[in-house]
Amino acid sequence: MNARLALVMACLFALTATSACRKKSAAPPDPLRRAYDVETDWNDPQKMIPLNYQEAQGKRLFYADCVWCHADSTPAGPSNRSNVTPAPPLMNDGATLNGESDEYLRNIIMLGGSAMGKSAMMPPYGQTIGEKEANQLIAYIRAIAQPPYQPSAKPQSGYPAKQ
Numbered sequence: 001m002n003a004r005l006a007l008v009m010a011c012l013f014a015l016t017a018t019s020a021c022r023k024k025s026a027a028p029p030d031p032l033r034r035a036y037d038v039e040t041d042w043n044d045p046q047k048m049i050p051l052n053y054q055e056a057q058g059k060r061l062f063y064a065d066c067v068w069c070h071a072d073s074t075p076a077g078p079s080n081r082s083n084v085t086p087a088p089p090l091m092n093d094g095a096t097l098n099g100e101s102d103e104y105l106r107n108i109i110m111l112g113g114s115a116m117g118k119s120a121m122m123p124p125y126g127q128t129i130g131e132k133e134a135n136q137l138i139a140y141i142r143a144i145a146q147p148p149y150q151p152s153a154k155p156q157s158g159y160p161a162k163q
């Protein structure tokens, strides 16, 4: 056997040996790993809505700040929604929210209900979340809307903030 052939064989042996060693050990599935990758359709628990990164960040914020008033149940049990007048729209209420422009949603989230001529029961979040987070919330609101949100379906309403 010449030296070159011996070298090739040694390499082949090394390759098979290392790839055999590299067999992945099966990690136990982490149930929380997909917690922000999908949202269960609020109107149909059988249906999963896949979320992209932006929407997943919005979901995280929604479950921290908004779920208490804008959903009928929360991870901590019943929500506050039935105690609030006027009743806050469910956050997947496409019939109400699909017609609102991103700008209007951003304004009411950042400036609060009273700045937009709505109820002061909708708090202003501009001091605690930035525009980036507001946009993530909007992406999430659009993703879970029922009926589904179609950007060009309706001319968007413009609601400038009160000066």
Ligand code: HEC
Pocket (backbone or CB within 6 Å): 062, 065, 066, 067, 068, 069, 070, 084, 085, 086, 087, 088, 089, 096, 097, 100, 105, 108, 109, 113, 117, 118, 119, 120, 121, 122, 123, 125, 137
């Ligand atoms: C303390 C309860 C409460 C919390 C918490 C709350 N909201 Fe609201 N929200 C309201 C109420 C009440 C209204 C309805 C105001 C009205 O119709 O006059 C409202 C209205 C809205 C609207 C406007 C709906 C429309 O059609 O005009 C949006 C969008 C909204 N909230 C988003 C959010 C987001 C996002 C969060 C979390 C960052 C949040 N809200 C947290 C009570 C709340």
